[in-house]
Amino acid sequence: xxxxxxxxxxxxxxxxxxxxxxxxxxxxxxxxxxxxxxxxxxxxxxxxxxxxxxxxxxxxxxxxxxxxxxxxxxxxxxxxxxxxxxxxxxxxxxxxxxxxxxxxxxxxxxxxxxxxxxxxxxxxxxxxxxxxxxxxxxxxxxxxxxxxxxxxxx
Amino acid sequence: xxxxxxxxxxxxxxxxxxxxxxxxxxxxxxxxxxxxxxxxxxxxxxxxxxxxxxxxxxxxxxxxxxxxxxxxxxxxxxxxxxxxxxxxxxxxxxxxxxxxxxxxxxxxxxxxxxxxxxxxxxxxxxxxxxxxxxxxxxxxxxxxxxxxxxxxxxxxxxxx
Numbered sequence: 318x319x320x321x322x323x324x325x326x327x328x329x330x331x332x333x334x335x336x337x338x339x340x341x342x343x344x345x346x347x348x349x350x351x352x353x354x355x356x357x358x359x360x361x362x363x364x365x366x367x368x369x370x371x372x373x374x375x376x377x378x379x380x381x382x383x384x385x386x387x388x389x390x391x392x393x394x395x396x397x398x399x400x401x402x403x404x405x406x407x408x409x410x411x412x413x414x415x416x417x418x419x420x421x422x423x424x425x426x427x428x429x430x431x432x433x434x435x436x437x438x439x440x441x442x443x444x445x446x447x448x449x450x451x452x453x454x455x456x457x458x459x460x461x462x463x464x465x466x467x468x469x470x471x
Numbered sequence: 472x473x474x475x476x477x478x479x480x481x482x483x484x485x486x487x488x489x490x491x492x493x494x495x496x497x498x499x500x501x502x503x504x505x506x507x508x509x510x511x512x513x514x515x516x517x518x519x520x521x522x523x524x525x526x527x528x529x530x531x532x533x534x535x536x537x538x539x540x541x542x543x544x545x546x547x548x549x550x551x552x553x554x555x556x557x558x559x560x561x562x563x564x565x566x567x568x569x570x571x572x573x574x575x576x577x578x579x580x581x582x583x584x585x586x587x588x589x590x591x592x593x594x595x596x597x598x599x600x601x602x603x604x605x606x607x608x609x610x611x612x613x614x615x616x617x618x619x620x621x622x623x624x625x626x627x628x629x630x631x
Binding site: 350351352353354356366367368372374375376379380381383384387391392396397398399400401402403404405406407410460 | 506518524569
């Protein structure tokens with residue numbers, strides 16, 4: 318399998334990934350470990366919350382987006398890690414039974430000044446449910462190795 | 472938890488610490504972030520991280536966990552004193568998340584939150600919108616994690 322390098326990420330639509338199915342049990346398991354708020358754990362309390370029903374943790378949704386990015390391309394990319402996340406916007410609740418898809422665009426790709434053998438690719442990833450409603454937008458850079466230069470022969 | 476009116480910019484609170492074991496790092500990564508440097512000591516040593524490193528999403532999720540557990544402890548204490556308890560709303564998101572240094576197997580990270588801004592919501596006047604800087608610091612005193620989180624906080628005088 319070929320490994321994707323910095324040069325494989327020109328600005329524009331990179332691809333769409335998923336679907337990733339999310340069960341009620343998945344939502345409860347993540348929330349009880351990392352985000353034990355009633356709106357993520359208890360149907361009765363969730364029904365009275367601003368989100369009107371049981372919803373998954375925003376951090377669970379981000380972790381699922383990371384998994385879709387990994388399965389989609391990152392595990393076959395010369396990824397060296399990420400310095401952070403510019404912005405995450407939680408737009409609509411993650412619900413039990415959702416089938417998530419992830420639309421991924423490259424919004425910027427530039428060679429690193431401090432490590433010129435690498436580049437920084439900034440992605441905008443949008444998670445949607447089966448109805449096409451955007452649940453979360455994430456803007457995040459990753460550090461990607463550049464393709465080894467081909468020796469010039471003459 | 473506090474109501475909007477009781478919160479002041481600059482208020483800071485330590486919420487607790489968590490030790491990232493190799494087992495926990497691999498378990499989270501296997502489920503959500505299966506990159507080689509989060510799954511194997513050897514691959515971690517050969518990466519920019521220099522050792523088995525926790526997924527940044529694992530660090531963020533643990534920060535969330537400690538924030539919520541601390542808030543729930545404050546709420547139950549307030550309820551025990553017979554005080555009215557503020558139930559916070561959902562978060563619209565966060566920005567400027569920085570993974571400043573790797574979190575390696577065995578590291579203990581202490582998390583804190585500090586209020587950086589507050590305003591009344593235009594669209595939901597019964598609610599305030601607050602921004603807090605949440606940070607993680609390792610056992611050597613090095614800042615490893617930082618973000619600016621946004622949350623809806625109820626106003627004290629809003630009808631329940």
